């Protein structure tokens with residue numbers, strides 16, 4: 001039994017996974033639900049900033065530390081720590097262990113194509129998440145172990 005537990009942990013650490021077995025699609029839906037405060041089905045940039053400022057403890061109003069990002073991401077979306085870690089690294093383009101609003105906006109804006117309106121439609125966020133989330137290419141977007 002101990003060996004099995006070890007293997008489960010090891011596989012989780014190696015390949016990443018989600019404690020709730022949420023797929024990348026489910027995580028994407030939950031992010032939109034959480035951020036879309038005015039319930040119009042679209043994430044406005046102001047909503048994204050509000051979400052990160054109010055609830056995720058942005059440092060000086062501009063950047064999230066590695067710890068704050070991963071803690072909030074895991075609390076809200078149930079990824080394993082190593083998955084959240086890998087996700088953070090994918091987003092942290094300049095590798096300074098901080099995730100700043102500019103980093104996030106620049107990457108999200110690439111997916112603002114459907115329509116291009118300065119807002120994030122659910123399909124756009126989904127495309128973004130599939131591009132940057134470590135589980136998107138594993139086990140149908142569920143990571144291993146699900």
Ligand SMILES: [Ca+2]
Nearest residue numbers: 036040042044
């Ligand atoms: Ca909205």
Ligand SMILES: [Ca+2]
Nearest residue numbers: 112115117119
């Ligand atoms: Ca858009």
